[in-house]
Amino acid sequence: MPELPEVETVMRGFRDAFEGHRISHVSVNRPDLRWPFPADLREKLEGRHVLSFRRRAKYILMRLEDGWSMLLHLGMSGRLTIGRAGTNATPPAHEHLVLETDSGARAGLVDPRRFGMVDLIQTSEENSHRLLAHLGMEPLSDAMTGPALADLFRGRRSPIKSALLDQKLIAGLGNIYVCEALFRCGIHPERRTCTLRKEETGALAEAVPQILEQAIASGGSSLRDYVQADGTKGGFQDLHLVYGREGAPCPNCGAESPIQRMTQSGRSTFFCPTCQK
DNA sequence: ACGCTATCCTGATCGC
DNA sequence: TGCGATCAGGATAGCG
Numbered sequence: 001m002p003e004l005p006e007v008e009t010v011m012r013g014f015r016d017a018f019e020g021h022r023i024s025h026v027s028v029n030r031p032d033l034r035w036p037f038p039a040d041l042r043e044k045l046e047g048r049h050v051l052s053f054r055r056r057a058k059y060i061l062m063r064l065e066d067g068w069s070m071l072l073h074l075g076m077s078g079r080l081t082i083g084r085a086g087t088n089a090t091p092p093a094h095e096h097l098v099l100e101t102d103s104g105a106r107a108g109l110v111d112p113r114r115f116g117m118v119d120l121i122q123t124s125e126e127n128s129h130r131l132l133a134h135l136g137m138e139p140l141s142d143a144m145t146g147p148a149l150a151d152l153f154r155g156r157r158s159p160i161k162s163a164l165l166d167q168k169l170i171a172g173l174g175n176i177y178v179c180e181a182l183f184r185c186g187i188h189p190e191r192r193t194c195t196l197r198k199e200e201t202g203a204l205a206e207a208v209p210q211i212l213e214q215a216i217a218s219g220g221s222s223l224r225d226y227v228q229a230d231g232t233k234g235g236f237q238d239l240h241l242v243y244g245r246e247g248a249p250c251p252n253c254g255a256e257s258p259i260q261r262m263t264q265s266g267r268s269t270f271f272c273p274t275c276q277k
Numbered sequence: 278a279c280g281c282t283a284t285c286c287t288g289a290t291c292g293c
Numbered sequence: 294t295g296c297g298a299t300c301a302g303g304a305t306a307g308c309g
Binding site: 076174 | 300301302303304305
């Protein structure tokens with residue numbers, strides 16, 4: 001399921017199956033997800049060669065030969081299942097979009113909650129699309145440095161948890177990785193952003209990409225799902241030190257201080273009250 | 278300007 | 294076992 005590492009993993013699987021091939025068939029199975037599918041989606045995709053792929057934050061971009069790009073976001077429940085065309089007798093429930101290539105690859109977009117979205121945009125205008133234009137720095141890019149974070153955080157009084165989730169500041173972090181990064185850096189999620197010291201922003205600038213890379217290397221939890229679609233979880237869960245572990249002993253300071261859960265701006269935050277100051 | 282809340286949906290899970 | 298309440302990885306509009 002889609003946080004940045006899963007989106008990256010899905011994008012790579014999508015790319016391996018589709019890049020360099022021609023889209024031979026498109027099936028749009030309902031009018032909308034979060035927003036309507038583009039009316040000309042099928043017409044724009046069918047018959048076109050796929051040139052390349054790119055991920056920006058939690059968005060996937062698929063570039064086509066004639067200057068159009070398909071923009072895809074998986075929302076909270078979206079999955080992209082890659083397989084071979086013609087082998088899937090009964091399509092799964094909530095499979096809203098299916099793409100097939102002339103090489104026999106098949107991509108099915110399953111999204112029960114339908115918070116995902118698909119759009120078509122000019123490749124040359126990718127970055128000015130309303131959903132991409134205001135995104136902040138990529139956490140896996142060279143821009144992610146301690147001083148850069150310090151600049152972003154200066155004068156900001158919101159809790160650090162909220163700031164890290166703010167896509168206008170850093171693009172692609174979700175609830176799980178924010179909890180994990182704050183724990184690994186020993187920073188309390190309710191700390192006012194502007195009170196972070198230089199060594200703390202430095203630690204975050206190192207920990208965030210490190211955790212994301214680790215998760216990508218483990219394949220993300222969607223990997224197995226989209227390869228064999230049997231619901232088996234990937235190694236992703238093992239990386240969680242605090243997320244979803246309310247009441248468990250803190251992996252750092254031990255049983256003296258169980259992991260706690262609280263709510264911040266409507267989202268669950270998991271943390272160790274002893275280790276995170 | 279900024280931060281918080283409600284909201285779009287369905288499905289899984291928990292407590293009674 | 295059944296049922297209702299609660300919660301879920303995202304992102305935005307709108308409010309104070």
